[in-house]
Amino acid sequence: MPSKAIIIGYLIFVLIVILFYFNWQAMAPKVKDFSPQTLVIAKGDGVKDIAAKLKEAGLIKSDKSFQVIVFLINARNKFWPGNYSLSPNMDLLQIVRNLISQPGLAQINITIIEGWTSADIDVYLVAQGLIEKNDFLTAVKTVPADLKEQYVWLNDLPAKATLEGFLFPDTYKVYKDATAKDIIAKMLDNFDHKITPALKTEIKNQKKNLFQVVTMASLIEKEVKIDYDRQLVADIFWRRIEVGMPLQSDASLSYILNDNKVSHTIAETRTQSPYNTYLNRGLPPGPIDNPGLSSIEAAINPIGNQYWFFLSTPDGKTIFSRTLEEQNKNKALYLK
Numbered sequence: 001m002p003s004k005a006i007i008i009g010y011l012i013f014v015l016i017v018i019l020f021y022f023n024w025q026a027m028a029p030k031v032k033d034f035s036p037q038t039l040v041i042a043k044g045d046g047v048k049d050i051a052a053k054l055k056e057a058g059l060i061k062s063d064k065s066f067q068v069i070v071f072l073i074n075a076r077n078k079f080w081p082g083n084y085s086l087s088p089n090m091d092l093l094q095i096v097r098n099l100i101s102q103p104g105l106a107q108i109n110i111t112i113i114e115g116w117t118s119a120d121i122d123v124y125l126v127a128q129g130l131i132e133k134n135d136f137l138t139a140v141k142t143v144p145a146d147l148k149e150q151y152v153w154l155n156d157l158p159a160k161a162t163l164e165g166f167l168f169p170d171t172y173k174v175y176k177d178a179t180a181k182d183i184i185a186k187m188l189d190n191f192d193h194k195i196t197p198a199l200k201t202e203i204k205n206q207k208k209n210l211f212q213v214v215t216m217a218s219l220i221e222k223e224v225k226i227d228y229d230r231q232l233v234a235d236i237f238w239r240r241i242e243v244g245m246p247l248q249s250d251a252s253l254s255y256i257l258n259d260n261k262v263s264h265t266i267a268e269t270r271t272q273s274p275y276n277t278y279l280n281r282g283l284p285p286g287p288i289d290n291p292g293l294s295s296i297e298a299a300i301n302p303i304g305n306q307y308w309f310f311l312s313t314p315d316g317k318t319i320f321s322r323t324l325e326e327q328n329k330n331k332a333l334y335l336k
Contacts, residue, residue: 039084041099043179047076050099059086059095066092075100077150077189080175080182107173112187114169114292115221117255121167121290131180139180140164147185151192153200157211158286165214165287166191194293202300211286213299218287219277221295222251223310228303229318230295233310235302247277250312255288262312263335311335 037057041050047070051063060066069092070076078100086095110128112121122136140163148154154166163184168191174183195210203213216237224230237247253264256273269278274285307320309327313334321327 036085036087039086039099041079041081041084043081045079045081047079050079054086054095059088059090060092066096069093069096077185081177082175107175109171109173110183111171112167112169112290114295115289116169117289118162118164118167125180125183130174130176130178130183136180136183139184140167144181147188151188153192153210154188156209161211161286163188165211165218165290167290168194169290169292195296199297199300206300212283214291214296215283215287217291217295217299218289219247219249219251219284220298221289221291222254223249223312224318225316226318227294227298230298231301231303232305232307232320233318234298235304236307236310238302240308241282244281245308246279246281247283249277252277252284252288255284262314263331 037059039053039057039059041053045053047067048063051060051066054060054066055063073093073096075096084099086098090098108128108130110125110130112124116124118137118140122131122134125131125136126133143154143157143161143163167184167187170187170190172183172186172190174186200210203210216234219237220230220233224233237249240247248269250262250264252275253259253268253271254261256271256275257264257268269276272279274280275288277284305320306322309321309324311319311321311327311330311334313319317334319330319334321330
């Protein structure tokens with residue numbers, strides 16, 4: 001019976017042969033031909049579709065090798081529709097890099113600002129000539145099944161939740177013929193990368209869920225501008241929820257009344273709405289905007305403090321108070 005060392009040696013030899021074969025299949029050019037060919041990636045084409053087109057065009061030796069390379073370099077969601085100029089003398093890695101870095105359609109940069117609502121984004125994208133009015137608003141109202149399959153955390157959202165809050169603010173390069181769904185997919189992919197497994201684990205350890213954290217972060221985004229102050233406000237808000245005290249967030253009132261006030265009248269605080277955090281305890285039904293990473297991190301990692309109240313001045317400063325009496329004095333002093 002062969003010894004253990006011989007068996008291990010044999011397995012290593014087989015592995016080397018397999019790796020050599022894969023490397024030859026994957027990396028070697030199909031032929032020594034420099035003549036360019038046009039590959040068309042259509043909307044809706046997945047990695048398998050692209051691999052089949054490449055093989056049919058004689059640009060690659062193995063469609064399976066293409067899929068493996070795409071997986072290994074995390075390029076699965078980086079393919080976009082367009083016309084691409086490729087040649088059979090390219091190795092597989094060169095082809096993949098061309099397909100994800102040299103799009104065949106014109107692209108533009110769009111910048112989504114922290115704290116924008118989906119309505120703000122819709123107006124902006126219309127102004128950029130990318131979509132028709134309300135296309136984006138319509139697209140964010142439902143969570144498509146294919147996106148739920150791709151981003152499992154979307155399955156934890158409440159049944160009536162929209163994608164508000166998860167449209168990650170950033171600068172994106174998009175094709176001029178991109179649809180609202182194309183742009184949303186980019187935003188969700190960015191959100192998925194920014195909210196790391198470590199952050200998700202910390203949320204779970206706190207016995208919270210991602211929807212709660214993003215909802216809290218959306219309030220913090222509108223209330224406070226300085227990162228350190230955001231962490232203090234996060235602690236105040238979480239403690240208020242614990243003791244059953246209303247959050248009394250003016251940001252929630254601005255969301256209802258469509259204004260940008262840092263303070264509201266007593267009459268305005270009585271506006272009937274489930275989003276009114278003066279009348280209703282706990283978090284609002286969902287995010288009121290799309291917060292940036294610093295606000296999300298603040299909601300996850302608050303800084304403990306002795307304050308129970310705060311106010312934002314017209315110039316963006318945050319004034320903290322330990323008692324209601326101190327808060328009222330600060331209001332008279334800073335909100336004249």
